[in-house]
Amino acid sequence: MTPPLLAVRDLRVRFATEGGVVKAVDGVSFDVERGRTLGIVGESGSGKSVTNLTLLGLHNPARTTIEGSAILDGTELVGAPERTLRDLRGQRVSMVFQDPLTALSPYFTIGAQIVETYRRHTGVGRREAKARAIEMLDRVGIPQPARRADEYPHQFSGGMRQRAMIAMALVCDPDLLIADEPTTALDVTVQAQILDLLAELQEQLGTAIILVTHDLGVVADVADDVLVMYAGRAVEFGSVTEVLDAPRHPYTRGLLASVPRLSDALDRPLRPVPGSPPSLVAPPPGCAFHPRCAELIEGPEAPCRTVLPLLTRAQADSAGSAHAAACHLEAAPDTAASTDLQGATP
Amino acid sequence: MFRFLVQRLLGAALILFVVFTVTFFLFFAMPDDPARLSCGKTCTPETLALIRHDLGLNESVPMQYWHYLVGVFAGRDFGASHCSAPCLGYSFVNHEPVLDTLLDRFPATLSLALGASVIFLGVGILIGMLAALRRGTWLDKSTMAFSLIGASVTIQFLGVIARYVLVDELRWLPKPEYLPFTGDPGGWMGGLLLPWLTLACVQAAVYARLTRASMIDALGEDHIRTVRAKGLTSRQVYLRHAWRGAITPVVTVYGIELGVLLGGAVVTETTFNIPGIGKLAVNAVANSDLPMITGVVLIAATAMVLANVAVDAVYAVIDPRVRV
Numbered sequence: 001m002t003p004p005l006l007a008v009r010d011l012r013v014r015f016a017t018e019g020g021v022v023k024a025v026d027g028v029s030f031d032v033e034r035g036r037t038l039g040i041v042g043e044s045g046s047g048k049s050v051t052n053l054t055l056l057g058l059h060n061p062a063r064t065t066i067e068g069s070a071i072l073d074g075t076e077l078v079g080a081p082e083r084t085l086r087d088l089r090g091q092r093v094s095m096v097f098q099d100p101l102t103a104l105s106p107y108f109t110i111g112a113q114i115v116e117t118y119r120r121h122t123g124v125g126r127r128e129a130k131a132r133a134i135e136m137l138d139r140v141g142i143p144q145p146a147r148r149a150d151e152y153p154h155q156f157s158g159g160m161r162q163r164a165m166i167a168m169a170l171v172c173d174p175d176l177l178i179a180d181e182p183t184t185a186l187d188v189t190v191q192a193q194i195l196d197l198l199a200e201l202q203e204q205l206g207t208a209i210i211l212v213t214h215d216l217g218v219v220a221d222v223a224d225d226v227l228v229m230y231a232g233r234a235v236e237f238g239s240v241t242e243v244l245d246a247p248r249h250p251y252t253r254g255l256l257a258s259v260p261r262l263s264d265a266l267d268r269p270l271r272p273v274p275g276s277p278p279s280l281v282a283p284p285p286g287c288a289f290h291p292r293c294a295e296l297i298e299g300p301e302a303p304c305r306t307v308l309p310l311l312t313r314a315q316a317d318s319a320g321s322a323h324a325a326a327c328h329l330e331a332a333p334d335t336a337a338s339t340d341l342q343g344a345t346p
Numbered sequence: 347m348f349r350f351l352v353q354r355l356l357g358a359a360l361i362l363f364v365v366f367t368v369t370f371f372l373f374f375a376m377p378d379d380p381a382r383l384s385c386g387k388t389c390t391p392e393t394l395a396l397i398r399h400d401l402g403l404n405e406s407v408p409m410q411y412w413h414y415l416v417g418v419f420a421g422r423d424f425g426a427s428h429c430s431a432p433c434l435g436y437s438f439v440n441h442e443p444v445l446d447t448l449l450d451r452f453p454a455t456l457s458l459a460l461g462a463s464v465i466f467l468g469v470g471i472l473i474g475m476l477a478a479l480r481r482g483t484w485l486d487k488s489t490m491a492f493s494l495i496g497a498s499v500t501i502q503f504l505g506v507i508a509r510y511v512l513v514d515e516l517r518w519l520p521k522p523e524y525l526p527f528t529g530d531p532g533g534w535m536g537g538l539l540l541p542w543l544t545l546a547c548v549q550a551a552v553y554a555r556l557t558r559a560s561m562i563d564a565l566g567e568d569h570i571r572t573v574r575a576k577g578l579t580s581r582q583v584y585l586r587h588a589w590r591g592a593i594t595p596v597v598t599v600y601g602i603e604l605g606v607l608l609g610g611a612v613v614t615e616t617t618f619n620i621p622g623i624g625k626l627a628v629n630a631v632a633n634s635d636l637p638m639i640t641g642v643v644l645i646a647a648t649a650m651v652l653a654n655v656a657v658d659a660v661y662a663v664i665d666p667r668v669r670v
Contacts, residue, residue: 056575058574058575086579088577089575089577090576090578091577094575094576095572095575097568097575102567102568102569103568103572104569104572105569105572105573105587106666107590107591107664107665116576116578116586117577120576121577152666152667165572
């Protein structure tokens with residue numbers, strides 16, 4: 001079996017703030033296979049964006065400590081010198097951000113911004129880079145690409161801007177595309193187009209994608225595998241069908257139940273996951289989700305309140321499935337043989 | 347771009363008209379009688395009446411206003427002499443044409459303003475950028491502490507001390523004076539060096555702090571993160587991208603500043619005895635010299651308005667979103 005494109009092991013990210021040390025990411029492991037899409041789902045502050053920014057060293061290094069390991073095709077990213085990371089960024093790993101209006105520079109034409117990326121990594125001449133930029137704009141479905149390349153981001157519509165952003169991210173034909181909430185800032189009608197575009201380009205180019213989102217609908221549409229994060233930890237991992245059809249973790253079940261459906265009765269109230277995300281400076285003891293959990297094992301000495309649950313594969317599973325959850329309900333006390341996948345090779 | 351400039355210039359003309367009108371009527375709210383001041387100690391009622399007639403003060407205020415306006419656009423006659431358009435009248439005090447006096451004084455003010463601008467913009471922006479890039483380091487903290495001191499020192503204080511130390515005692519700098527550039531470029535520069543440095547010292551502090559703050563803002567913008575995610579080096583990020591966002595507030599503030607400076611750096615000109623618009627303004631007000639006051643106000647307002655048009659044009663160059 002070939003090694004995965006990206007193997008993240010026990011990644012820990014901490015920020016020093018005035019209020020104390022924030023454990024933004026607290027031991028997360030996952031793999032991204034070539035040409036596949038991993039959806040990372042979670043609420044604001046669950047650590048999903050931080051995980052990806054730190055992979056490329058795009059955090060504020062002065063106040064951040066990173067531990068663990070992230071190996072991209074043989075190259076260790078954690079602790080790698082800025083030079084190494086800089087050469088990877090935009091070339092082997094690209095990012096698409098949430099709001100293309102603010103993520104694109106207002107001061108340069110779309111074409112110039114794509115050219116800048118391409119020339120940075122290939123060193124080709126202006127003319128050739130411009131031709132490549134126009135080719136990419138055409139590829140992401142921007143009409144009259146030669147003319148639009150000379151326009152500024154504010155002259156583009158939201159959907160077109162995000163297409164241009166994707167063109168810029170893919171101009172060097174990267175192995176991995178990290179899309180951080182790429183459709184959140186867009187009209188609902190445009191969202192589907194952008195997701196279709198990503199899927200189509202992935203098929204053509206074989207790019208692996210990490211799709212960070214809080215929208216389970218988006219995950220269902222495009223992801224192959226899903227990682228659910230809560231309070232800086234992975235609480236569930238599995239293929240998209242496993243996680244969405246048979247969620248193992250109460251938090252995942254809560255997220256799924258909170259999505260309104262057209263088939264619901266009109267007067268069915270929204271069912272949010274009660275409570276709000278915990279403090280990452282002083283997370284609750286035991287399972288960080290237990291104060292909001294509907295299936296909490298009661299009692300002051302119950303493991304939910306005292307023991308950090310490990311990410312484990314369910315006993316009933318047949319071999320081969322990677323579906324795992326970090327919940328004491330899964331690893332009942334009698335199944336003592338459960339192993340932590342968080343930090344170990346899954 | 348052309349339409350944009352025409353619009354701005356028309357707006358500017360309107361503003362100037364309003365400023366002029368307000369100044370003119372404000373003058374008549376002052377208690378002094380310019381005719382009396384002009385008349386001197388041995389003043390008979392006959393001479394006073396004659397002066398009133400010559401200065402046009404025997405007419406009603408609206409009539410005086412009207413004559414002044416006509417003078418600006420078509421010229422007017424004062425007794426025997428004709429003052430061609432644009433006529434700003436004659437000084438009540440020394441009876442020189444106001445326009446000539448203003449044109450005579452303006453180069454000194456312009457020299458002071460532009461020379462000091464080059465220094466304080468250069469130094470201020472450079473320090474501010476460096477402080478922002480090295481945020482939290484000793485460089486940042488020490489330059490910001492110094493600039494706080496710089497911004498707190500007043501020109502009349504700093505100027506006098508600097509003159510005593512650098513000119514009188516150490517003799518490092520030549521005596522501050524104004525010599526026309528056309529006659530003696532070296533002397534022009536030497537004479538203005540101390541005034542420039544004094545004025546620039548106070549201003550550079552302001553620009554260093556402003557640049558630092560706006561650069562820090564600019565570095566936090568989303569598109570800077572994108573540029574870093576593209577794999578650009580820090581140098582490319584700063585020199586190609588971040589400064590553009592940071593420079594806009596600096597341009598805004600400098601536009602206002604330049605307008606103020608061109609209207610006369612009153613304190614600097616007085617401290618170093620430079621015959622500019624600022625000194626002229628102080629004297630004109632002290633002497634109730636209405637034509638000179640309105641002249642000075644008009645030139646100051648013109649400078650301010652033109653500086654703002656220039657700022658708008660610079661915005662359009664920096665930021666494509668402003669271009670229409």
